[in-house]
Amino acid sequence: MSEQKPIPPNPNRWKPNLNPANIVVPGLDTEASTSDQIEQIEQLITIKLQNIDENFSKIHNVLANKLLPAVKRYSVGTEPVREAAKFWTSFYEQAAQIRIPTFDDYSTVNDVPSERDENTMSEEHQGSAVEVEASADHTQRPDDIYETTVNSETSFLPGHGAFSSTPATAARIASTNQSYSSQVSDDPSWAQSPLVKLSQELKHFSLQPEAQPQNSSSSTFDSILEDSSTDSTEDETVSIPRSAKGKAKETPQPLLKNVLRHNLYSASDSSTFENNLKQISPLKFKAKPKTPLLDKKSNPYLPPSGDSSSWSGVVDLRDRSVLTPQRQRQGRGDANKSSTTPGAPLGDDDDDSFEALPPGMSPPVLMSPVRPARSSTELGLHRLGQTPIREASERIQRDLIKSALKSVHKSGLKNAKLSQRQQVVDSSMSTVPTPPSLSRYTRRHDFSTTDSSIDKDPSLESMIRHLSADIKGNKYRRTSTKPIPKATNAGPSIPSYMSSNQHLQQSDFSIDSDSDSMEFNDTANPSAAFLMASGGAAAYMDDDSFGSSNNSSDSLENDGVGALGDGIVPVHPFAANVAVLDDGFDDEDDDSSDGFEVGPAGGLAGGQVVDDFEDETVFGVGPRQSVAGVYDGRNLRMLGEDLLEDTIGIGAHMAATGRVEESPTPANWGR
Amino acid sequence: MENPHAERQAVLLERIVKNTSKCTEMILELNHCLEEVLRANASVKTAADLATKYRKNVQYNLEATKGKDS
Numbered sequence: 001m002s003e004q005k006p007i008p009p010n011p012n013r014w015k016p017n018l019n020p021a022n023i024v025v026p027g028l029d030t031e032a033s034t035s036d037q038i039e040q041i042e043q044l045i046t047i048k049l050q051n052i053d054e055n056f057s058k059i060h061n062v063l064a065n066k067l068l069p070a071v072k073r074y075s076v077g078t079e080p081v082r083e084a085a086k087f088w089t090s091f092y093e094q095a096a097q098i099r100i101p102t103f104d105d106y107s108t109v110n111d112v113p114s115e116r117d118e119n120t121m122s123e124e125h126q127g128s129a130v131e132v133e134a135s136a137d138h139t140q141r142p143d144d145i146y147e148t149t150v151n152s153e154t155s156f157l158p159g160h161g162a163f164s165s166t167p168a169t170a171a172r173i174a175s176t177n178q179s180y181s182s183q184v185s186d187d188p189s190w191a192q193s194p195l196v197k198l199s200q201e202l203k204h205f206s207l208q209p210e211a212q213p214q215n216s217s218s219s220t221f222d223s224i225l226e227d228s229s230t231d232s233t234e235d236e237t238v239s240i241p242r243s244a245k246g247k248a249k250e251t252p253q254p255l256l257k258n259v260l261r262h263n264l265y266s267a268s269d270s271s272t273f274e275n276n277l278k279q280i281s282p283l284k285f286k287a288k289p290k291t292p293l294l295d296k297k298s299n300p301y302l303p304p305s306g307d308s309s310s311w312s313g314v315v316d317l318r319d320r321s322v323l324t325p326q327r328q329r330q331g332r333g334d335a336n337k338s339s340t341t342p343g344a345p346l347g348d349d350d351d352d353s354f355e356a357l358p359p360g361m362s363p364p365v366l367m368s369p370v371r372p373a374r375s376s377t378e379l380g381l382h383r384l385g386q387t388p389i390r391e392a393s394e395r396i397q398r399d400l401i402k403s404a405l406k407s408v409h410k411s412g413l414k415n416a417k418l419s420q421r422q423q424v425v426d427s428s429m430s431t432v433p434t435p436p437s438l439s440r441y442t443r444r445h446d447f448s449t450t451d452s453s454i455d456k457d458p459s460l461e462s463m464i465r466h467l468s469a470d471i472k473g474n475k476y477r478r479t480s481t482k483p484i485p486k487a488t489n490a491g492p493s494i495p496s497y498m499s500s501n502q503h504l505q506q507s508d509f510s511i512d513s514d515s516d517s518m519e520f521n522d523t524a525n526p527s528a529a530f531l532m533a534s535g536g537a538a539a540y541m542d543d544d545s546f547g548s549s550n551n552s553s554d555s556l557e558n559d560g561v562g563a564l565g566d567g568i569v570p571v572h573p574f575a576a577n578v579a580v581l582d583d584g585f586d587d588e589d590d591d592s593s594d595g596f597e598v599g600p601a602g603g604l605a606g607g608q609v610v611d612d613f614e615d616e617t618v619f620g621v622g623p624r625q626s627v628a629g630v631y632d633g634r635n636l637r638m639l640g641e642d643l644l645e646d647t648i649g650i651g652a653h654m655a656a657t658g659r660v661e662e663s664p665t666p667a668n669w670g671r
Numbered sequence: 672m673e674n675p676h677a678e679r680q681a682v683l684l685e686r687i688v689k690n691t692s693k694c695t696e697m698i699l700e701l702n703h704c705l706e707e708v709l710r711a712n713a714s715v716k717t718a719a720d721l722a723t724k725y726r727k728n729v730q731y732n733l734e735a736t737k738g739k740d741s
Binding site: 068082100 | 674676679684690691693694700707708711712714718719
């Protein structure tokens with residue numbers, strides 16, 4: 001076995017002899033008789049056949065017993081090599097922030113079209129109605145455009161690109177199908193060149209502002225998706241550089257999938273990267289489907305002040321500031337700034353970089369179904385993240401409509417009770433400036449205790465209180481950095497003012513609402529929907545104003561509130577209740593009044609508030625506006641959905657920035 | 672009478688055919704195994720390519736930064 005015999009050279013090829021007399025049979029005794037010769041020839045033939053058979057059998061034996069096991073041993077033996085190669089491949093992928101399609105990807109790529117079809121099916125199912133409407137007038141346009149822009153951004157996210165490295169990502173195809181379904185309905189979107197797509201997008205973008213007024217006035221859509229997207233469009237189109245918070249808010253069905261997926265795979269710094277990528281034109285990505293290379297703007301080795309065009313491409317690797325890509329460095333710097341953990345020493349860098357994966361990368365070991373569970377627990381979404389947002393919003397809508405359709409006096413008395421109770425809770429909460437996390441929990445606890453006292457319509461009430469708790473919780477979480485330092489200041493510190501004010505108001509209301517609730521509740525009917533609407537509207541405004549503190553470009557109407565935002569926010573849980581009770585005062589005293597200044601009962605507290613803030617709509621949206629919004633029927637579900645999705649977005653941000661920062665600082669990152 | 676040699680040769684031919692078919696099967700299986708191995712080792716190839724590229728880049732960087740060094 002050790003040495004093989006040298007292979008004998010092949011004998012000459014047999015040729016048929018023309019003259020049978022010349023045939024020479026080797027080993028044949030030509031001297032014998034003919035019959036003997038025939039016999040001998042037969043035997044020679046048999047021997048030859050036996051040789052052939054033996055050889056074939058040998059071949060088979062060798063194949064079965066030697067070659068095949070050897071190959072199998074080889075494949076087993078190269079297993080560690082493959083593992084090592086996998087590691088190194090992912091290592092290089094992370095280092096270069098690219099995605100290298102491997103052999104396995106071809107199978108997953110083949111799965112993508114099915115998912116895409118499913119998405120487009122659902123899109124078209126919903127988009128058929130859209131098409132009819134959009135062809136009639138342009139009401140629907142802004143939605144489409146908005147979703148297009150969002151989609152093109154989200155689908156270019158490295159996290160998403162890492163998930164499916166093909167040009168035909170589900171979201172992109174779906175979005176383009178949806179967005180251009182009105183014009184190029186049957187034209188497959190991938191057939192268009194990217195330039196055409198871009199020009200169309202630009203065209204629609206210019207159409208957008210004109211279509212907006214129509215949108216608010218004449219939109220006839222009742223479906224949930226349409227509502228959510230229209231309202232969010234009005235919010236978002238005013239501010240082109242959106243905050244990342246807004247992104248999580250308006251996510252119709254297929255988008256939602258992407259958002260979640262995107263959160264799953266890059267929960268750590270996806271949101272920051274998303275903002276980073278906003279300036280990058282989508283054309284480059286469309287041109288390079290397979291490996292979503294980052295644009296030069298996101299060159300990790302580019303110094304923050306450097307010009308990308310003048311980058312020589314040479315990186316001095318011994319320079320310590322270049323060791324890690326810029327994005328990661330910044331993220332880590334933020335974390336170090338905000339959190340208590342000291343800056344990691346340099347030797348830690350490798351481990352850290354493995355933890356804080358660049359969003360584009362998905363090492364095969366780490367990208368596993370284990371991550372979703374971890375992220376959901378990390379983000380603190382146990383409560384809200386478990387139920388799908390859509391279902392929850394639908395449920396909220398159903399319940400709210402039900403309650404609105406039901407007679408109002410049913411919840412009137414109970415509502416007054418509830419408001420008092422909440423008021424007490426709130427004031428007690430706000431007088432003692434507790435840390436935001438604690439306040440959140442205690443608040444929730446209080447609400448759970450008040451749950452027991454309510455017998456009628458428990459689901460709606462509990463849900464509404466749940467939501468309002470969420471609002472307040474959000475607010476406390478988001479503004480956590482602000483009120484605490486202000487409380488330490490000796491100047492016109494807001495918490496102290498707030499507490500005194502609230503004491504006053506509390507006493508007032510505890511008297512007034514007792515007496516008034518009997519009278520006005522029948523007429524004014526501040527039902528649970530009102531409670532939530534006013535509270536939700538006010539808190540929602542606050543959220544926006546705080547989001548705009550980073551961005552400086554949220555919506556226009558929030559500017560007034562945003563100016564007051566610092567002062568108002570801590571008071572807000574209380575303000576929400578005031579708004580509710582304010583309805584009662586209006587109805588009781590003066591129907592044409594604007595609320596606080598006129599009501600004699602709330603005169604003291606209200607006057608003080610107005611003096612301080614010199615604005616009617618101190619408490620966010622005026623109560624009447626919010627009430628009108630509730631009656632409009634469109635905004636019913638919007639409130640709930642905003643809350644839910646806001647919470648989720650906030651959770652992601654909190655997790656991304658170590659639970660302290662309001663939001664990732666997108667403004668500084670693009671450079 | 673029958674030729675006994677012909678009978679024997681027929682039997683031999685039959686065996687040969689059987690053996691060849693078995694060999695063909697075996698070769699096909701072997702091909703399959705080799706394909707699998709090759710596919711599995713594609714990652715090794717990718718890694719090797721990446722390493723080569725990385726080495727080239729490092730070489731380039733070292734060359735380029737040599738002047739700035741001292």
